[in-house]
Amino acid sequence: MGNSFPRETFTRAHQVPPAGAIVWDPDPSPRSEGPTLRLPHPLYRLYERRLVAGLSREAVPRHVGVMMDGNRRWARSLGEPAAAGHRRGADHISEFLQWSEEVGVEVVTLWMLSTDNLQRDPEEVADLLDIITGSVRELASTRRWRLKAVGDLRLLPADVAEALRAAEEATQDVRGLQLNVAVGYGGRHEIADAVRALLREHAEAGTPLEDLAEELTVEHIASHLYTQGQPDPDLVIRTSGEQRIGGFLLWQSVHSEFYFCDAYWPDFRRVDFLRALRSYAARERRLGR
Numbered sequence: 493m494g495n496s497f498p499r500e501t502f503t504r505a506h507q508v509p510p511a512g513a514i515v516w517d518p519d520p521s522p523r524s525e526g527p528t529l530r531l532p533h534p535l536y537r538l539y540e541r542r543l544v545a546g547l548s549r550e551a552v553p554r555h556v557g558v559m560m561d562g563n564r565r566w567a568r569s570l571g572e573p574a575a576a577g578h579r580r581g582a583d584h585i586s587e588f589l590q591w592s593e594e595v596g597v598e599v600v601t602l603w604m605l606s607t608d609n610l611q612r613d614p615e616e617v618a619d620l621l622d623i624i625t626g627s628v629r630e631l632a633s634t635r636r637w638r639l640k641a642v643g644d645l646r647l648l649p650a651d652v653a654e655a656l657r658a659a660e661e662a663t664q665d666v667r668g669l670q671l672n673v674a675v676g677y678g679g680r681h682e683i684a685d686a687v688r689a690l691l692r693e694h695a696e697a698g699t700p701l702e703d704l705a706e707e708l709t710v711e712h713i714a715s716h717l718y719t720q721g722q723p724d725p726d727l728v729i730r731t732s733g734e735q736r737i738g739g740f741l742l743w744q745s746v747h748s749e750f751y752f753c754d755a756y757w758p759d760f761r762r763v764d765f766l767r768a769l770r771s772y773a774a775r776e777r778r779l780g781r
Contacts, residue, residue: 536763543766547595551773553726555599556592557748559740560585562732562756569756575619580758582627589637591762592669595769599670599722601642603740607678610647621648625655628673632659638666642718643677644685672719679742686716686743717743724748727772729765731757747779 567577641656724744
């Protein structure tokens with residue numbers, strides 16, 4: 493895609509400063525090694541303020557996509573079941589949305605469950621769907637964010653699909669940040685769904701297939717995507733250190749900037765988010781040109 497994929501990787505060895513040095517970021521991107529790493533360091537607030545001061549409103553991405561990766565590994569590192577990691581990850585969402593609001597992000601897309609995830613152990617999938625359902629209901633109940641389900645709801649249990657639809661309906665008049673919850677989502681699946689919807693629409697209108705083939709444009713397909721009418725993501729963040737996009741917003745992210753962070757999603761902090769925004773602001777976006 494022509495994008496450079498910087499990844500801020502740090503080790504304990506990198507945290508040893510020279511004598512007398514001012515340590516602005518003593519714990520850059522922690523992996524979960526126990527609860528002590530989650531205690532706020534007194535210099536974090538200073539570092540956060542420094543990062544915020546360096547951001548201009550014009551350089552803030554309008555749409556941020558997040559691949560919330562690492563919940564299971566976070567739980568495993570603490571000797572907890574996978575469900576504990578998924579629950580902690582879900583609890584972290586509202587905090588992330590507040591950070592996004594503070595800097596002026598207008599749209600956030602969170603990949604909560606992929607089509608591939610549905611093939612996991614049935615018990616884990618059931619737990620994860622319960623957690624997602626509860627999280628979506630809680631987010632909708634605040635009436636602070638406008639929710640939209642992004643994915644193929646036909647792949648989900650009826651009660652989960654209904655909860656997602658209800659969250660959409662309950663927040664459709666909210667003027668706040670747009671939150672896309674990607675559940676039962678796969679990039680290839682989305683494109684196939686868009687083409688299928690396009691073909692069905694033209695078939696019902698009586699358009700000959702030959703005419704459609706001649707007239708079909710990129711814009712026609714884009715207008716049938718799950719995120720139709722929304723801006724494409726400017727920045728896509730993936731946590732946990734993995735450097736793959738895995739089909740997330742496959743069509744929409746053709747010109748997106750990518751940022752990979754070592755922290756597992758439950759450990760992803762405001763300072764990590766601000767660092768991602770700083771990296772984004774420093775890049776020259778060519779948009780394919």
